[in-house]
């Protein structure tokens with residue numbers, strides 16, 4: 195970096211006055227955003243010709259949208275993969291489009307509900323998810339994983355099976371709404387399919403492990419978290435033991451994990467005991483429509 199420019203007193207006064215004007219202009223714009231006078235596309239339009247607005251931080255802009263505030267604004271930016279220090283002029287085309295979509299005034303279509311079904315491994319989450327897919331119009335997200343396919347699993351239906359490199363690349367592209375490591379493998383929820391379905395008014399189900407559920411709640415406060423519990427601990431042990439698809443070592447690791455996971459129930463919006471699959475499915479549909 196070269197030395198700072200030497201300014202004459204007049205130049206300095208001029209620069210200070212310009213900065214003051216820019217601040218005033220941005221403050222006035224925020225008032226207009228707060229009063230819903232201006233929409234996001236209109237602001238981006240203004241920024242193409244107005245330097246002061248182009249230099250505004252995106253975080254400041256989002257915070258000014260009614261109902262947002264600091265915490266929500268940060269969560270939205272993280273979810274859309276936009277750096278918290280980004281200015282409007284530094285936004286890429288995709289980021290502009292995703293911001294416009296995020297704050298588009300609803301075109302009569304209500305956003306779908308996001309239901310996250312979690313609970314200890316082996317409790318029967320995937321059976322519930324499959325049953326829900328068959329008996330309701332829920333969009334059931336298909337996760338990506340680095341785990342090898344089990345003999346009965348199909349690419350694109352049970353999972354998208356990724357190599358470790360593919361998974362790392364997907365993380366760095368910001369493709370995942372959440373991802374976590376579980377029993378030596380990585381699992382992640384593809385963001386785009388979920389967001390498209392929600393915007394389309396469809397209810398969405400994620401069937402994921404507990405730390406992923408927590409990540410989703412941090413990013414989307416409106417997500418409804420359901421914890422599926424086994425009827426008894428013995429039932430869970432026998433299910434994990436009876437899993438012919440896993441090795442003995444893997445079953446033991448999963449059992450140890452399940453013990454830890456059972457302690458996480460209090461974080462969830464609702465706890466459902468997995469007595470019968472149909473009952474759980476009915477409870478989930480009811481829970482989504484009640485919110």
Ligand code: 5GP
Nearest residue numbers: 315337373374376381382383401402403406
């Ligand atoms: P499995 O290997 O038995 O199919 O899944 C292991 C665990 O990973 C289960 O608890 C399942 O719910 C969870 N899981 C599946 N997909 C995802 C995902 O996209 N994200 C996270 N965080 N967990 C997942």
